[in-house]
Amino acid sequence: MPETTLDLRDVPPPERHPMIHAAFEALDSGTVLEIxxxxxxxxxxxxxxxxxxxxxxxxYTCERRDAGEFVATLPKE
Structure with a gap:
């Protein structure tokens, strides 16, 4: 189970990567960020x-669940 999940579909594109980086940085080692x-x-x-x-x-994994819905896991060492 992911430590943190971010649903970015309603987030403006310029805000996505900074949000992902901040969430990933806040994770403990050995956990996963799901987007x-x-x-x-x-x-x-x-x-x-x-x-x-x-x-x-x-x-890293990425799964297409539906049209317009991709779920990726970003594991932290």
Missing amino acids: VNDHEPKPLFYEFQAEVEAFDAEN
Whole structure:
């Protein structure tokens, strides 16, 4: 079960990445941030992989649940 879930579908796009980074930074090691998005967050994955040392890219998952609903888990090492 995720430590924190953010539903970003109603959040303006320029506010999403800063919100995600702040929530991820607040997590304890070994926990997961779950985000619900209106598109597959591939750019976010690459951003985290390149810039966030504590991001566990090997255990990242993303699932399309419905049209306009993607759920991604961002694990923290």
